[in-house]
Amino acid sequence: MIEIKGCNDYALGQLERYWEEQPARIIPREGGRFDFFDSFEFFKILNSKEMKFPMVRLYQDGVPIDEGEYTFTRRYGGEEFPLTVDPNKVGVFISEGATTIIQSIEQHSSSVAGLCRVYEESLFCPVQANAFYTPCEKQSVAAHYDSSDVFVLQIDGSKDWRLWDFFEKRSNGKRPYNQQVIDDLTRKTPPKFTFRLNPGEILYLPRGLIHQAQTTENDSLHISMIAHPTTWKLSVSKAIEQIADSLEADLKFRSTVLVSGSIVGSKSKFSESSGVNEVVDKIVDSITWDQLKVSAVRRVIKSSFPSREGRLLDIIKNRTLSRDSFIQWREQQPFEIEARDSEVVIHLTDRALILPKVSFVAIQGLKNGEPVRVKSIRGLLTIDGKISLAQALVKNGICTVLDFRHEQV
Known part of the structure; x- marks a missing residue:
């Protein structure tokens, strides 16, 4: 020891x-x-x-x-x-x-x-x-x-x-x-x-x-x-599953696995027409460290149980959220932010929140954990856009509403 x-x-x-x-x-x-x-x-x-x-x-x-x-x-x-x-x-x-x-x-x-x-x-x-x-x-x-x-x-x-x-x-x-x-x-x-x-x-x-x-x-x-360990077996098997899902549109990947001579038989070999080598090579080439890392992070998110402390009062406060309200990113909330071509996806434990791409800068500014007045949220969003973003983040438990007359509401 x-x-x-x-x-x-x-x-x-x-x-x-x-x-x-x-x-x-x-x-x-x-x-x-x-x-x-x-x-x-x-x-x-x-x-x-x-x-x-x-x-x-x-x-x-x-x-x-x-x-x-x-x-x-x-x-x-x-x-x-x-x-x-x-x-x-x-x-x-x-x-x-x-x-x-x-x-x-x-x-x-x-x-x-x-x-x-x-x-x-x-x-x-x-x-x-x-x-x-x-x-x-x-x-x-x-x-x-x-x-x-x-x-x-x-x-x-x-x-x-x-x-x-x-x-x-x-x-x-x-x-x-x-x-x-x-x-x-x-x-x-x-x-x-x-x-x-x-x-x-x-x-x-x-x-x-x-x-x-x-x-x-x-x-x-x-x-x-x-x-609960993320082993190589878990990571690789999950990565292969995700890669296989992404290849669903590939006609070669959707073809039947044929064998030479007959459909069944312990001594049969895969036929060249099945394209098995091409499919396997495509899967293997797609397994990268980044892919394994994403699989591990999403396993953490899906398995975690965020604290519900203050959530009910947040939902009540969210009804009257205004440009002068203060919000703060919840440290206890497990998440992953994925930037796509036209949208931003925040992956949470039990769901994914999809937001417009213009929200990305605002989200990056909020997740540093400092209290922010809604009207001062970073980025090119309009005031109404900032209020809508703040309400979506509070509703989904990503942010909490602060009231500086009290510790938390």
């Missing part, structure tokens, strides 16, 4: 040489703690949101607690909503030492969603955040390995970690998982590394590495940034 000390950031650039090969402990400069999230925010989300299983899961001494013990069926208007989490029951289990996990907590926290975007931009893969709250001197989950790369950000308290060797290097999740095998291995084999992770520190765990943690004398809160 390596140690990276004295960092002001998340040391992502310094991990390149160790990526998928070694775990790493990232230690910030003295006094460095995370201020974007804390235990108070964790319990605020747990109490104020109508959470459902499996978005909230509980473990006792490394073993999952049956969801029926802390959920109920809410009835409203003649409808039933099963597996609704009961915060009071969760509180009882926490008092008895249970670990509480809120999955994809970036859906409920704009600051965590923003951090997911930082990791996604660096790693070219979708990133979700799971929050773990564990009472003092307790084990959270049993020793295990993950099929995704994980960054553990220690928020409050501390944890003692034990790391073993890789069970399956660069695990892709397709190998059947057997907890008993892991338990037997960790009982018979001493860990390779043991250490304490303190507030403000980060632990990088490559996929396939066996690990386990236990809290110390204080309750612990950590957030696991889970990076």
Whole structure:
């Protein structure tokens, strides 16, 4: 295991040489703690949101607690909503030492969603955040390995970690998982590394590495940034699919794949008339690094879940948006901007927003993140055009409306 000390950031650039090969402990400069999230925010989300299983899961001494013990069926208007989490029951289990996990907590926290975007931009893969709250001197989950790369950000308290060797290097999740095998291995084999992770520190765990943690004398809160890898297999297969779609208008590509002698037969060869070499060469020639990069970026966008914080009030404010209103690009919104001959396309998680080409300069100016008065939007748009653009961006969750009398409306 390596140690990276004295960092002001998340040391992502310094991990390149160790990526998928070694775990790493990232230690910030003295006094460095995370201020974007804390235990108070964790319990605020747990109490104020109508959470459902499996978005909230509980473990006792490394073993999952049956969801029926802390959920109920809410009835409203003649409808039933099963597996609704009961915060009071969760509180009882926490008092008895249970670990509480809120999955994809970036859906409920704009600051965590923003951090997911930082990791996604660096790693070219979708990133979700799971929050773990564990009472003092307790084990959270049993020793295990993950099929995704994980960054553990220690928020409050501390944890003692034990790391073993890789069970399956660069695990892709397709190998059947057997907890008993892991338990037997960790009982018979001493860990390779043991250490304490303190507030403000980060632990990088490559996929396939066996690990386990236990809290110390204080309750612990950590957030696991889970990076779902964009492998070469995923990138190339997606690129080929996109290239094949783009060749649909090619008559040669739409022709039948014929074989010499007969339509079927294990010993038959492709006939020259099928044009197979020409088609294959066209696909291979079309696979470029730029194509693979676009595939990776769009996978991130389609897999991400942007924070909904403030969206409802934005929609209400959008009705009266004027030339003197202020808007700001949402940092938490994953997107890709594609400039075409006559239009600009903003690719979002669940849709694509198509705008006139004249909007391109305005969009480039807005995405730097600074608050902008609508009438001061850059470019050649008329005032009405700027208002229409701003309304479209707010409606689709790309921008937020600011009111300087309040923090955000």
